[in-house]
Amino acid sequence: MSSPLIVTLGKATQDVFLRSSKSFQPHTSKGVMYEQLPLGQKLDLDEVIFATGGNVTNAAVTFARQGLHSRFAWALGIDVASEAILQDLDKEGVDTQFVVQDERYRASYSIILMAKGGERTILNYHGTTITAADNVLDFRLFENADWLYLSSLGDMDLLERVVSMAKKYTVKIMLNPAGVELAHPVKLRALLEDIDVLAVNKEECQQIVEGSSLEELARHATHYCPTVVVSDGPHGAVVTDGKTIIKAGMYEDVPVVDRTGGGDAFGSGFLSQLAQGKSLREAVVFASANSTSVVTKVGAKAGILYQGVRLHDMPIEEKDF
Secondary structure (H helix, E strand, O other), rough: OOOOOOEOOOEEEEEEEEOEEEEEEEEEOEEEEEEEOOOOOOOOOOEEEEEOOOEEEEEEEEHHHHHOOEEEOEEEEOOHHHHHHHHHHHHHEEOOOOOEEEEOOOEEEEEEEEOHHHHHHEEEEEOOOOHHHHHOOHHHHOOOOOOOEEEEOOOOHHHHHHHHHHHHHOOOOOOOHHHHHHHHHHHHHHHHHHEEEEEEEEEHHHOOOOOHHHHHHHHHOOOOOOOEEEEOOHHHHEEEEOOEEEEEEOOOOOOOOOOOOHHHHHHHHHHHHHHHOOOOOHHHHHHHHHHHHHHHOOOOOOOOOOOOOOOOOOOOOEEEE
């Protein structure tokens, strides 16, 4: 039996992590945490770490490390950040043959100011945005694909077109919507009829359906999508396929170094197992373990688990829908 082919499509990012135990101190004002940087001063850094990120490239590495055929596609440039991203993906064994590389494009860039406890402030340069009118992507990338993992594409019309093309190739779709999609809840709900798995955090789900608890949100979201994953960071997750509801706690209580990529690790970890025919429960356990591992290291990819890792039991409650 051949390994499932999972396509990931979307922005890729060069991440630069800046750590300073003295300069980046969290402050709280009116319930909001922030970092305060004085103007006109030079601030000392303890460490500078270069890594690559972007929701879907993080997912692509999870799929590759789990022994699946992982394919990434997007438009990148010939700038230093674009080259670093491609080298990183090639090193991980991710198929990048459908990446369009042209000097007109620029990769995304993020500067992450790291405070204690894994909290951070992120400065984003979004890079080149592709629209539906650009006709950049070669949709033959969906040939023989089993799944498509999508996150924010930055353009709602492009997302609708990509979903439509994937369905023409009978590819199943997992969607992890972000800002652009969530800003158009009516369009997003209409799109969900073509989505097989919806992966969101609690706050994102509340922008799509009504509800206060994770279970309530997950139940309501199944009116639009057959399988729903609603996570809430260290508070666990609820997953349902309309037949079974699984409530999962923390996989393991670990010191959090950097929360970047924790959500991506959960969603992609879940799909990496589901695509191989594993049960909902098995997929949740691996997703939780993958997310837990990622937040113990700096960057979104360093802690992603490899195929064959041994997992232990975790707090899980399973019941009929």
